[in-house]
Amino acid sequence: xxxxxxxxxxxxxxxxxxxxxxxxxxxxxxxxxxxxxxxxxxxxxxxxxxxxxxxxxxxxxxxxxxxxxxxxxxxxxxxxxxxxxxxxxxxxxxxxxxxxxxxxxxxxx
Amino acid sequence: xxxxxxxxxxxxxxxxxxxxxxxxxxxxxxxxxxxxxxxxxxxxxxxxxxxxxxxxxxxxxxxxxxxxxxxxxxxxxxxxxxxxxxxxxxxxxxxxxxxxxxxxxxxxxxxxx
Numbered sequence: 001x002x003x004x005x006x007x008x009x010x011x012x013x014x015x016x017x018x019x020x021x022x023x024x025x026x027x028x029x030x031x032x033x034x035x036x037x038x039x040x041x042x043x044x045x046x047x048x049x050x051x052x053x054x055x056x057x058x059x060x061x062x063x064x065x066x067x068x069x070x071x072x073x074x075x076x077x078x079x080x081x082x083x084x085x086x087x088x089x090x091x092x093x094x095x096x097x098x099x100x101x102x103x104x105x106x107x108x109x
Numbered sequence: 110x111x112x113x114x115x116x117x118x119x120x121x122x123x124x125x126x127x128x129x130x131x132x133x134x135x136x137x138x139x140x141x142x143x144x145x146x147x148x149x150x151x152x153x154x155x156x157x158x159x160x161x162x163x164x165x166x167x168x169x170x171x172x173x174x175x176x177x178x179x180x181x182x183x184x185x186x187x188x189x190x191x192x193x194x195x196x197x198x199x200x201x202x203x204x205x206x207x208x209x210x211x212x213x214x215x216x217x218x219x220x221x222x
Contacts, residue, residue: 004151032208043199043213044152087151094165095206097142099151 001026004100006088011105017078021103023088024070030098032091033064035073037084038102044087047073075105083107113138113202115214122190122221130185130219134202135212140164141183143175144199146216152199158183159205187219195221 006023013019025033033050048055050062050071061074075082088100114133122128134141140159144152154167158177177183181202187194200214 008149034208041197041218043215045213046209046211049209089151091206091208095208096154096157096165096167097152097201097208099153101149101151 002100003027003098004088004090006100006103008101009104009106011103013078013105013107015078015080015107015109018074018076019078019105020072020074021086021088021105022070022072023100023103024068025088025090025098026069027090027092027098028066028069029093030090031093031095033062033071034089034091034097035060035062035071036087036089036099038087039084047086078105078107080107080109113200113212113214115198115200115217117217118215119218120220122219124190124192124221126190127186127188128190128219130187130198130200130217131182132185132200132202132214133182134200138202138204138212139181140203140205141177141181142201142203143183143185144201145169145194146197146199148196155185190221192221195219 035047036044037047038044054063059076063072085102087102142157143155146152156166161177172188197216
């Protein structure tokens, strides 16, 4: 089983809709969690950290469920510019990043 | 203030050759981590350098080696290239292990033919 699992998609979503991704992880000792965004053939960029209490940044909301070992990302009022691959990332006990393979999101006009 | 810069941006090599990739971290960052990202996959950790020493290493063979210089810049060397080494190689700079403030370079796309 992979340490971090994501649905590869693609998720095809109309502009303005709400979309949610889940990501499951196997290492219960994971310290921190992040969502990164990666545009085609570009470097990944940090979208947001994920906290146990849940956190929101504008149209983006992230949640962590340690008991079930999953994290989620919710995007409201999706924009064409949200089209990208979203990577679920955790930091392990050695302070290294473990990456999912990403979920591809396509926002359609 | 430049972020993380990597060179070259693209590279084509033949099987069996050797390659050196370079990374200059963001100003003020002292730790450099290297990742390999194959097409359709997430980045895989290769190794991390801090204070000119390899501090941690992922599951990569000894063909992959590196170096960090006193100015914190780093090199990734790959010997005896295989077709499977074709990937995007990413460099990330941090201050220690503060990943919430990590910056990635634009990557070097290596194609082995």
